[in-house]
Structure formats: structure tokens, C-alpha cells
Amino acid sequence: MRLTTKGRFAVTAMIDLGMRHERGPVTLAGISERQKISLSYLEQLFGRLRRQGLVESVRGPGGGYCLAKPLPEISVADIIRAVDEQIDATQCGGMGNCHDNKPCMTHELWSSLNAHIYQYLEAVNLDQLVRGQSEKQQEEQQEHRVLGTAEIKMAVTG
Numbered sequence: 001m002r003l004t005t006k007g008r009f010a011v012t013a014m015i016d017l018g019m020r021h022e023r024g025p026v027t028l029a030g031i032s033e034r035q036k037i038s039l040s041y042l043e044q045l046f047g048r049l050r051r052q053g054l055v056e057s058v059r060g061p062g063g064g065y066c067l068a069k070p071l072p073e074i075s076v077a078d079i080i081r082a083v084d085e086q087i088d089a090t091q092c093g094g095m096g097n098c099h100d101n102k103p104c105m106t107h108e109l110w111s112s113l114n115a116h117i118y119q120y121l122e123a124v125n126l127d128q129l130v131r132g133q134s135e136k137q138q139e140e141q142q143e144h145r146v147l148g149t150a151e152i153k154m155a156v157t158g
Contacts, residue, residue, distance in 0.1 A: 013046070018129070048083045049083065071126045075123070076122075091110075
């Protein structure tokens with residue numbers, strides 16, 4: 001079981017979009033540059049996100065992508081499902097045919113883990129992730145300002 005690049009990149013791109021959505025449409029080229037994700041890969045992901053109603057495209061000059069729902073209404077699970085990402089710890093893809101067409105001895109354990117993972121991903125929404133990332137960036141900017149001020153003081157007094 002693992003979350004593939006598709007799911008990770010989709011969540012990352014949606015956080016980037018969420019951080020900039022109030023300024024108008026966000027270009028995939030901008031997301032690609034900031035997040036170091038291939039533009040063609042983003043185009044594929046955003047096609048799927050659009051079809052699932054999570055983003056809307058805006059054509060023409062100044063175009064790009066906008067969120068189709070408010071930040072708190074988009075869960076991480078929504079994003080992962082939209083790009084056809086499967087998080088499954090079972091060997092059988094949840095079919096229950098792991099061992100001689102019957103559930104294996106650990107099938108219920110792994111099925112339960114899947115349920116817990118999805119419950120967690122449903123509970124985390126884009127608003128939480130965007131706020132967390134914004135706070136982190138503000139802390140880094142503040143730290144940068146403090147370090148810059150300390151360097152200036154050292155240069156003046158040194």
C-alpha cells in the first residue's frame with residue numbers, strides 16, 4: 001500500500017491552487033514552476049479534477065484554474081479519488097478473493113486499515129492544509145527577517 005506520485009502531486013497542486021485562488025485563476029504553468037511538477041502531468045491531473053467537480057477552468061487571457069467548491073468542502077480523500085488513486089492495503093483490491101478465492105487470514109485487518117486511512121483523509125480538508133502551509137510560510141518569512149536584521153546589526157557593530 002502506498003500513495004503514488006499521482007495522489008501526492010494532485011494534493012500538492014490543489015494546495016498551491018488553494019493558496020492563490022482568491023487572486024483569480026491560477027495557471028498550471030505557475031503551479032508547475034513553483035512545485036516542480038511536469039506541466040503535461042498537471043494537465044492530466046487537472047482534467048480529472050475538473051471532471052470530478054473540484055476545479056473549474058477559465059479560458060482566455062488571464063485564464064487558468066479556480067476551485068469549484070469552498071476550501072473546507074474539499075477533502076484530501078476527494079482529491080485522491082478524483083485522480084483515480086487507490087489506497088488499498090489488501091492483496092485482493094478489496095475483493096475478498098486473496099487466498100483460493102476466499103478472504104485471507106489478514107483480510108479484515110487490511111480492510112479495516114483502509115477504512116481508517118479513508119476516514120482520516122476525509123477529515124482533512126484543503127482549508128486546513130492551505131492554512132497550515134500559509135502559517136509555515138509566514139514563520140519562514142519572519143525567521144528570514146530576524147536573521148537579516150541580525151546580520152545587519154553584526155555588520156554595523158562588527
